[in-house]
Amino acid sequence: MFPQGNRQVPFSRGSGTGWVDAMSEELSERSRLILKTIIEDYTVTGEPVGSRTLSRREGINLSPASVRNVMADLEELGYLSSPHTSAGRIPTEKGYRFYVASLLRVRQLSRDLREHLRRECQLRELDTEGLLREAGRILSAASNYTGLVMVPRFTTTVFRRIEFVRLSETRVLVVFITQAGIVQHKLVEVSEPLTQAELDEVTNYLNQEFTGLSVQEIKRRVARQMAQERALFDSLQRRALLLSSCVLQHDLGDQVFVEGASNILEQPEFADLAVMRRLLRTFDQKALLVELLDKAQQVEGVQILIGSAEAHSEIEGCSLVTSCYSSDRGTTGILGVLGPTRMPYAMVIPLVDYAARLVSEILKNESDSI
Amino acid sequence: MFPQGNRQVPFSRGSGTGWVDAMSEELSERSRLILKTIIEDYTVTGEPVGSRTLSRREGINLSPASVRNVMADLEELGYLSSPHTSAGRIPTEKGYRFYVASLLRVRQLSRDLREHLRRECQLRELDTEGLLREAGRILSAASNYTGLVMVPRFTTTVFRRIEFVRLSETRVLVVFITQAGIVQHKLVEVSEPLTQAELDEVTNYLNQEFTGLSVQEIKRRVARQMAQERALFDSLQRRALLLSSCVLQHDLGDQVFVEGASNILEQPEFADLAVMRRLLRTFDQKALLVELLDKAQQVEGVQILIGSAEAHSEIEGCSLVTSCYSSDRGTTGILGVLGPTRMPYAMVIPLVDYAARLVSEILKNESDSI
DNA sequence: GTTAGCACTCATCCCTGCGGAGTGCTAACG
DNA sequence: CGTTAGCACTCCGCAGGGATGAGTGCTAAC
Numbered sequence: 001m002f003p004q005g006n007r008q009v010p011f012s013r014g015s016g017t018g019w020v021d022a023m024s025e026e027l028s029e030r031s032r033l034i035l036k037t038i039i040e041d042y043t044v045t046g047e048p049v050g051s052r053t054l055s056r057r058e059g060i061n062l063s064p065a066s067v068r069n070v071m072a073d074l075e076e077l078g079y080l081s082s083p084h085t086s087a088g089r090i091p092t093e094k095g096y097r098f099y100v101a102s103l104l105r106v107r108q109l110s111r112d113l114r115e116h117l118r119r120e121c122q123l124r125e126l127d128t129e130g131l132l133r134e135a136g137r138i139l140s141a142a143s144n145y146t147g148l149v150m151v152p153r154f155t156t157t158v159f160r161r162i163e164f165v166r167l168s169e170t171r172v173l174v175v176f177i178t179q180a181g182i183v184q185h186k187l188v189e190v191s192e193p194l195t196q197a198e199l200d201e202v203t204n205y206l207n208q209e210f211t212g213l214s215v216q217e218i219k220r221r222v223a224r225q226m227a228q229e230r231a232l233f234d235s236l237q238r239r240a241l242l243l244s245s246c247v248l249q250h251d252l253g254d255q256v257f258v259e260g261a262s263n264i265l266e267q268p269e270f271a272d273l274a275v276m277r278r279l280l281r282t283f284d285q286k287a288l289l290v291e292l293l294d295k296a297q298q299v300e301g302v303q304i305l306i307g308s309a310e311a312h313s314e315i316e317g318c319s320l321v322t323s324c325y326s327s328d329r330g331t332t333g334i335l336g337v338l339g340p341t342r343m344p345y346a347m348v349i350p351l352v353d354y355a356a357r358l359v360s361e362i363l364k365n366e367s368d369s370i
Numbered sequence: 371m372f373p374q375g376n377r378q379v380p381f382s383r384g385s386g387t388g389w390v391d392a393m394s395e396e397l398s399e400r401s402r403l404i405l406k407t408i409i410e411d412y413t414v415t416g417e418p419v420g421s422r423t424l425s426r427r428e429g430i431n432l433s434p435a436s437v438r439n440v441m442a443d444l445e446e447l448g449y450l451s452s453p454h455t456s457a458g459r460i461p462t463e464k465g466y467r468f469y470v471a472s473l474l475r476v477r478q479l480s481r482d483l484r485e486h487l488r489r490e491c492q493l494r495e496l497d498t499e500g501l502l503r504e505a506g507r508i509l510s511a512a513s514n515y516t517g518l519v520m521v522p523r524f525t526t527t528v529f530r531r532i533e534f535v536r537l538s539e540t541r542v543l544v545v546f547i548t549q550a551g552i553v554q555h556k557l558v559e560v561s562e563p564l565t566q567a568e569l570d571e572v573t574n575y576l577n578q579e580f581t582g583l584s585v586q587e588i589k590r591r592v593a594r595q596m597a598q599e600r601a602l603f604d605s606l607q608r609r610a611l612l613l614s615s616c617v618l619q620h621d622l623g624d625q626v627f628v629e630g631a632s633n634i635l636e637q638p639e640f641a642d643l644a645v646m647r648r649l650l651r652t653f654d655q656k657a658l659l660v661e662l663l664d665k666a667q668q669v670e671g672v673q674i675l676i677g678s679a680e681a682h683s684e685i686e687g688c689s690l691v692t693s694c695y696s697s698d699r700g701t702t703g704i705l706g707v708l709g710p711t712r713m714p715y716a717m718v719i720p721l722v723d724y725a726a727r728l729v730s731e732i733l734k735n736e737s738d739s740i
Numbered sequence: 741g742t743t744a745g746c747a748c749t750c751a752t753c754c755c756t757g758c759g760g761a762g763t764g765c766t767a768a769c770g
Numbered sequence: 771c772g773t774t775a776g777c778a779c780t781c782c783g784c785a786g787g788g789a790t791g792a793g794t795g796c797t798a799a800c
Binding site for chain 2: 130165
Binding site for chain 2: 772773775781
């Protein structure tokens with residue numbers, strides 16, 4: 001019923017980025033309870049949590065003084081910190097990592113919300129790109145943070161159809177449609193002038209030859225055939241191969257949809273202008289986002305990346321909760337939510353998980369495999 | 371050498387939006403000089419301008435007291451306002467409108483900058499969409515504000531090629547390539563199952579029939595033919611017409627590229643969180659932007675829209691400087707810069723003007739007309 | 741091991757006073 | 771009659787200085 005992956009959490013220690021199993025042995029049951037309560041309180045209020053408040057919370061039957069002792073221990077161990085001597089405690093990144101890895105319990109989304117999301121996705125007649133954008137919007141609206149969706153990488157996608165359109169003597173527009181119904185395009189400069197009729201021939205040839213293969217497979221085939229056919233003078237084939245190698249030479253850029261960037265500004269922690277600027281710059285320069293998302297794409301299940309000053313300074317103070325979706329063999333993209341580290345993970349994790357499943361399911365239903 | 375349009379400025383008086391010729395008669399030469407100097411000072415410093423500072427400025431040989439008299443008059447007339455009794459004056463929206471309409475003198479862009487922009491645009495092999503995005507980035511980078519580019523409206527574009535790709539029994543992906551090389555696509559649900567072979571026939575038929583026509587013309591033709599051929603049972607033609615009417619039924623959504631949204635945060639006037647949020651929300655919901663840009667699209671030359679509380683509250687405190695670009699007959703899009711009203715118009719106006727000319731020129735060169 | 745008590749530490753808020761920038765007004769000047 | 775010097779006045783911004791209150795660490799008693 002729930003992603004197995006979410007027991008493991010990406011985290012970064014020192015310079016590198018690694019994975020850690022719940023370090024559950026280190027803390028006593030009481031310390032764990034107090035840490036959990038502090039984090040959940042802090043998630044709601046955004047204010048440092050004091051010992052008094054805590055001692056009055058359901059389930060904690062300890063005096064403020066006892067709580068203070070535990071808190072002092074947790075601070076020593078690096079799970080908590082205090083903004084200043086006479087404020088309460090707030091969780092550190094390490095605290096959050098531990099929480100996510102071994103304290104957090106996630107429930108399924110409510111049936112209502114699940115139904116609602118499903119309807120949203122299927123409401124309009126959306127093409128694949130539209131669906132992905134809509135998924136981003138939904139993630140953003142449901143979480144009140146920012147939704148991110150990365151379109152499946154070009155190289156891993158399965159090819160459905162290609163089309164060459166002549167724009168001018170030497171400029172050809174290549175339109176590439178993947179199995180999942182994603183349309184990508186690119187301009188190619190050719191050395192010898194081509195007519196549209198010639199291009200149509202090439203189009204037909206390539207569609208017969210390559211439909212249903214992944215871009216990687218096509219690359220390999222093209223390379224092999226080009227080596228073989230060098231002697232051959234079938235000009236159609238020659239042209240087709242030349243053109244396709246042109247197209248495949250450079251990968252198409254990765255596409256990321258960012259939805260609800262303004263949501264993140266509602267968060268009190270981003271009242272600080274400098275932090276906000278850095279974040280918005282990150283949104284503007286998609287390359288950074290691609291890099292972040294790419295890392296999470298390698299593992300199955302819900303991933304949680306907690307931004308830290310060392311490893312991911314561009315999203316310091318933020319967390320990225322992601323999950324992969326897939327349409328057909330090998331083709332996977334990734335979607336998720338970027339919000340402040342102080343985030344209700346128990347709600348966001350199942351949301352992202354469900355969104356990924358939903359998108360995968362719709363993508364699989366909507367297009368026949370060839 | 372310079373757009374004639376920039377002598378006329380869109381402005382809003384009361385509830386509506388209208389046009390005004392320079393209301394140059396109303397003010398004496400001295401008042402005009404002082405207003406101009408105040409606005410240009412304020413543009414640089416962002417601080418209210420006082421009478422002392424002003425009297426020491428080059429070209430103004432008046433004592434602070436005299437300047438104060440003029441300023442009081444200008445305030446009375448609504449061109450200036452003071453944040454509080456003992457601060458200097460800042461321009462009002464009316465002040466800016468008057469400045470833009472009749473005080474501002476714009477120079478051409480420097481040769482260096484022109485060359486630089488041209489190179490940026492032609493650096494990579496960009497398809498049309500890429501070029502438009504790049505134009506947005508350039509506008510944003512050169513102005514340090516936010517670049518906006520709207521893709522030409524679907525209905526006005528000239529059709530180059532259409533392609534139908536079967537995704538599943540009843541789902542067909544329609545890829546539509548315009549004369550200018552813009553690729554748009556859409557999903558169509560069909561009632562009767564179609565094979566890809568049938569779709570290919572339709573594709574060929576439509577490409578022969580409609581290439582080089584504008585979408586509006588195509589709509590008209592399809593309607594006419596559907597009326598005529600109702601009795602006819604040429605199933606190919608029937609199918610083709612049915613499909614194309616499906617496609618044309620709903621316009622494709624307008625596309626706007628927003629580049630450098632984070633730039634606008636650098637502006638001191640947006641330190642106010644509420645203002646910034648409203649602005650970023652506007653960027654998130656493209657519909658509002660489309661509406662704004664659409665208004666400016668109807669007039670030739672550089673347009674300046676000064677946001678006001680009444681008429682364009684979503685960009686209150688901001689100005690939008692735009693110009694149209696075009697690729698072929700009838701197909702026009704619009705691009706521009708959105709920044710604070712306190713903006714160096716003398717620099718931004720020629721920038722936007724040149725960008726629009728540049729994009730138009732490249733678009734015209736890059737694709738042969740059919 | 742747990743708790744009550746207490747002294748201590750800071751951040752926050754509010755009040756106050758002060759300096760400075762800039763204004764409006766008036767009266768004098770050319 | 772336009773221009774200017776002088777002057778009183780306004781008001782923002784800033785720094786200093788309690789007062790408040792939340793929260794802590796420590797210690798001693800239970």
